[in-house]
Amino acid sequence: MTLSPDIITVGVPDVAAARAFYASAFATTADNDRDTALDLHGSGRLALQQIDELAAACGAEPATSGFRGCVLSSIVQRPAEVRALLAAATAGGATVVKPARKEFFGEFAAVHRAPDGALWKLAAASKKDTGPVPAVPRPIETAVFLGVARPKASKVFYEALGMAADHDYGDKFVDFAVSAGACRLGLLPRRALAGDAGVDGQGEGFSALALTHTAGSREEVDTLLAEADSAGGRVTAPAVPTDGGGYVGRFTDPDGHHWRVTARV
Template identity: 55%
Template sequence: MNSTATPASMSLTLDVITLGTPEVEAARRFYSTTLSPTVADDDDSVHLDLHGTGRLTLSAAERLATGAEPATPGFRGYVLTYVVNQPTEVKTLMDAAVRGGAEVLKPAKKALFGSFSGVFRAPDGAIWKLAAATGKDTGPAAESPLPTETTLILGVSAPKASKAFYEALGMSVDRDYGSKYIDFHPAAGAARLCLMEGGVLARDAGTAKDGDGFPSMVLTHRAGSREEVDLLLSAAAAAGGRTTVAATRTTEGYSGFFTDPDGFWWQVTH
């Protein structure tokens, strides 16, 4: 993988996570009742503000990315993590997810190093991990738990190489545990991006690593200028990614798409 200097005006941030779903309205109901986000609709998509810790968009799967392969029915190579304050709040959210039709992959229970977590697969196929840093409640639990952080963990083939790729696009590493786990500082109001080896991530989520198609997800960076769009697309290609849709004028402005070395799709838009 070639390294490249990062211009001061270019820094990739995970501003929006768009999930493809076969039934947008059904997904809207599920996430609205489970996570209680602020919801805004337009003609094509549903936009969810995860209480200031990230933004999630629900869209018809076939609209996500031009030329992308069909969504895989198995493990899609990523896990969304919703971090709350206390174990009882993890249980509250897990119960709400199950009532909404989610499949429990790992029951909520005390995990390693004193944490507490559970994992479910949402009706749209996305896998979510609910987690608290402590194994015991330290005070009254919220009836409608709010997240302290939302993270997206990508299952990659080589975490160290993926780290170099994202650093070349201006991301700053926060915690680095070598091939086990790497994450980056999140921008204000945005989700945190994390990296784990794909097989390890699948096992941690309680599922088999049996999916190999398009993950039905597009990650969006909102650039400050057209120049930044062009810079990021060029930097991604130089660092080992691939420009999948060249930057062009759109009805909403100017945007293009790239994939990282593991095939995850990003849209850079202004």
Template identity: 40%
Template sequence: MNEQTRHTKTLFALDVVTLAGDPAASKDFYAAAFGPLMSKSAGSVEVDMHGTGRFELASATTVGSGGEGASSSFPGYVVTYALAQPSEVQAVMDTAAHAGAHVLKPAKKALFGSFSGSFRAPDGSIWKVAADSNKNKGPAAAAPRPTEISIILGVKDPKASRAFYQALGLKTDRDYGNKYIDFHPVDGAVRLCLMQRGVLAKDVGINDPGDGTGGLTLSHRAATNEDIEQLIAVADSSGSRSATPRAHEAGSGSGHFADPDGFRWNLSTSK
């Protein structure tokens, strides 16, 4: 496939992050920890993180394996919840712990003048709560709201993963080689980022990085069936690891693929 046809002409974005677990228990935890807007659908809970990202809480049987099963206490990714100041980070960390989260790193001053802490949610997902500055600018908000939400994938080779996602149509924002890479998000969506898996696990307080990707599914809502077929073709030609022997049925309005590190993407037409 030549360079012109390798790259998708459609807008590719991370539209929804699905976390597998017990939807009812997860709903209670996320409502207490973050206070998002929620609505129920068949077998899942839809979560609007205050306009900075959309999540879905679903059972493992509903979403499938979401990739390969985790081989350690690290699922291979971290969700970063960015706030305005340290007092808000501490407030969210305290609320999450009270709601049942396991604190991995207490909130404290971190690198480059930042302030952060991390925890494991009851569904097994890892969250890092952070502020760019370690100094408060004023009273903490009664209900802290995120300035941005990112999901960082722990990958073997960030540069190779960058090429894979660029082929799909994502535009690189900050690029520090194999240390850290992220992509421009669309408005109201979660930002996708890349780090080496072992470095990412250590950053949130986990020594064993493992090699699984269970419990996570990333979703893109395409405009047409043709867009889905194009994305499947580009992914296949760019190094995807298909989650099933046949990743797509032509004309079905849906499809899926796994990126080079096994992270699963679901594709569906817009509703």
């Protein structure tokens, strides 16, 4: 039993518009015309849901203001691909928060705010444009970074749910090993996360974000919910069967970030 962020769900004001933006920005498509989940080239999936519906499912009020306490990230191979992704995003209506450039510690990155309000950091795995640059940049990894009170304490919580730390810098930064086809999860102090994204750290209300783990069985769903509860999280919706043949429950981590755990019955 290992928790993994298989799907990132973003609450948006207009699902059709958001779907068109992300499909264009990441040069990807949904599985079918009715599916709003986009395959991020094997580095996880991005789902889109009306923000008030997502808030209701999470047991939260939909109102939000300022920094939401989370940053999404797309990691590509080269700096030129960061520039290309940023250009595609801005052409689709995104706003540049930090232009593409080499950061203080040598990272080449950019940050934009999508039309739905989500912050995206685009980063290059290498510092130089070595080798040919693909016409359509594809992320080698997708990450979600959560702002927390203390990364060390949050690390203990996620380890109780089976996750293994990959990089551990104490209360500065922690991230976890990536499962195949899933997204990376990272933890930073909320103010530091906002600073890295280039925005003011003040904000309150719903994060407009939920992470989904797809479990292998109904029993695994129940186990993960029980572990989350005993480790300091809160079960916000006990697991129940759904009309579509699924089995779904929800919890929040100690900092209030929302998770959905699901399995086919």
